[in-house]
Amino acid sequence: MVSGSDEHGTPIEVEAIKRGVPPRQLTNKYHKLIVQLLKVFQIEFDNYTRTESRIHKKFVRDFYLKVEKNGFVYSQKITQLYCLNDKRFLPDRFVEGECPYCHNPNARGDQCDNCGRVLDPKDLLNPRCALDHSTPIQKESEHWFFDLPKLSEPLRKYIETNPNFPENARNFSLGWIRDGLKPRSLTRDNAWGILAPFKGAKGKTIYVWMEAVLGYVSATKEWAEKKKKQPSLWKKYWFDPESRNVHFIGKDNIPFHVVIFPGLLLATRENYDLPWEVSSSEYIQLEGQKFSRSRKIGVWMDEAVELAGPEYWRYALISLRPEQKDTNFTWDEFERKVNTELNDVLGNFVHRTTSFIQTYYKGKVPKYSVNKKQHAKILATLSSSLSKVDDRLGHFRLKEGLEQVVELAREGNRYLNEHEPWRLYKADVHASGEILGVSIQIVASLGILLQPFLPLASKKICLSLTGKANLPWRSAGQAIVKPGTKVRPLQPLFHKVNADKLRAELESIRSRTPIEAEA
Ligand SMILES: [Zn+2]
Ligand SMILES: [Zn+2]
Known part of the structure; x- marks a missing residue:
């Protein structure tokens, strides 16, 4: 997973001359800022580099x-x-x-x-x-x-x-x-x-435009040399016929990734692997308008993170990812997605299950029997969850992958509502434990399946149930937490947001720190 800051080009040079500073001073500033923001949003590259890197310049x-x-x-x-x-x-x-x-x-x-x-x-x-x-x-x-x-x-x-x-x-x-x-x-x-x-x-x-696109190769080369200390390892990713390289772009970049970049690779006559898949999304708009730096239409990443935590944005933006058609971000839709899906479905299911176990079972996972008929449907749903998410991710449909995860939590909520363990508990503590023993397995699988989408929430769930920050992807859908395991209390993962408040808050952030038009 490689990318980098595209530092060259006329706009940067013109801006630097106007400000009376060397272009490199400008790109140093913004590269550093981008790296910080990627970190805040938990976007992890194996190598996030820059086109001023020595290796890139020599490679080009x-x-x-x-x-x-x-x-x-x-x-x-x-x-x-x-x-x-x-x-x-x-x-x-x-x-x-x-x-x-x-x-x-x-x-x-x-x-x-x-x-x-x-x-x-x-x-x-x-x-x-x-x-x-x-x-x-x-x-x-x-x-x-x-x-x-x-x-x-x-x-x-x-x-x-x-x-x-x-x-x-x-x-x-x-x-x-x-x-x-x-x-x-x-x-x-x-x-x-x-x-x-x-x-x-x-x-x-x-x-x-003719050099930045070669950055995918040079970034792999730099990763192999600097991080892996195996200078020829990059060739495995670019020349091995079994290797598959996948590009994630917006549709305006199609000519560069599907025609010009492969054309350049062919022109070397060196048998490079050409892009195997170019996952080109359609456009997303903001309240029906095209994003524009010069007209200041957008929500800047540093502003966004002041308005809501990174996971709220990750959730909303993956759910609105324009995978097959253009989509439109509105503050009302952001509020709806966060409140009715992230909070009410995902957060609520996790919270109901874990807090019930804390309150009524002293934090110990109750016993359940796998063969009970009442669990059959939900256990089948649970065990098919991994392959459903895998399949969607394998086709680069991140939005649909996330929908599958939310669907599992929705099924979990239905299961709780149907069996009402809070009512059963008074009459039969074992019967109610059966339901919660199954529910907590769903919570654990959610912890795993959320990893690529909401890494912070995933980590919190996994830590609370198992003491480990990460659980193996392949174990999703199985029984993960053994009965009798003591689980740690878990605070509610999300809270609701209000669109009007967010709009007002954005105005106030902008009045304090206006956007630099050319940044
Ligand atoms: Zn002039
Ligand atoms: Zn014109």
């Missing part, structure tokens, strides 16, 4: 020399916008101007924020330098290109014969190939980035 340069040697790179002189005052070429966001489509006067060289169209700096009407607002001239510059069209056939075959790709990824990519692939620009006249290794490309850097 060596990689492109191979691709060039194999005949997939060529150079060409093109005209570019150039600022006479700053004495520099103006790629991407170094230019601003009027959008040729919607006439927004403040479109950027790479994109118009108003109409969302992707632009080339030369498309802009009345272009101006983003740094000093002067009018640029046109000047010739030599650039390098990746000859993607040469790989159309092998790419088409690869996509057509890969059975795993979701429909959105397959259809989009095949359509793209059918319309004719275009060469991809490989270099920029930027100072901030990885120096292009090609002969005659002095002072040019590799276009950020």
Whole structure:
């Protein structure tokens, strides 16, 4: 499980020049912040690295020399916008101007924020330098290109014969190939980035989109060298035919992960494993609006964690993961999910069972007989729970996997309501114990099955029942806590939230610490 901070690119360089600091100072700050937030949200990578890493930079340069040697790179002189005052070429966001489509006067060289169209700096009407607002001239510059069209056939075959790709990824990519692939620009006249290794490309850097994507490989390499001290271990993940690499992306990244990245790997002629699955989610919106950094539409991670604990967000965002269609996050829906599912179903079942055992059985797990007819249905549900969750996770349907876990707790609640151990207890302490002995096994399995979704809650349950923070995944669905085991009291795992209060609280956080638009 690897990823990293994408540190290069024009937006960072422009922002650094405007603030009068080196770009690396900006990316150091944000990389550190991202790493902290990943930790707070319990998102654990085997290696979360950065594209400024020495290993990545060397890997990229060596990689492109191979691709060039194999005949997939060529150079060409093109005209570019150039600022006479700053004495520099103006790629991407170094230019601003009027959008040729919607006439927004403040479109950027790479994109118009108003109409969302992707632009080339030369498309802009009345272009101006983003740094000093002067009018640029046109000047010739030599650039390098990746000859993607040469790989159309092998790419088409690869996509057509890969059975795993979701429909959105397959259809989009095949359509793209059918319309004719275009060469991809490989270099920029930027100072901030990885120096292009090609002969005659002095002072040019590799276009950020064409190097960051190689970070999956270099991050594996770095993991093998630094964490495992086995420098060739990375090859097992990228060259072993039995190895399967899975990419988790949003659908706007499909062209890069399904066409361009595999194209680059093919161009090395080194038999790399191509992506086995690209789990590309659809979009999520916020109260019906598109997330936007520049328009400050979003809930920033550091704000989110002040509003509710990380597990509330993990729960809500996995439940709303746009796996097959676009979804919409609303505060009312957040409240509903937390209150009626996380709290009332999951938290409540765990709490009812464990507190009843504490109060009436002095914390000792009561005996139950496996063969009693009254348990048959619930025990069958319990023993099939692992394979149900496994199956959904195996198809990268995290949302449905989590639904299966909640369903198990819901069945547990039904079982308690049906047998009413609190009523039985007065008449027959053994009969009531039978029900609770079974219920606590469900709680233990919930503790295991929640591990990938809600690691903190999982840990609390497992510790309380067994004294161990982690139980083996494969033991879910079995009888885990033996009768007579003394279990530790467990505080309620969750509490309810209120949408209106959360909205007000967010306003108040923002008035204290406004969002940095470019961050
Ligand atoms: Zn300028
Ligand atoms: Zn526009």
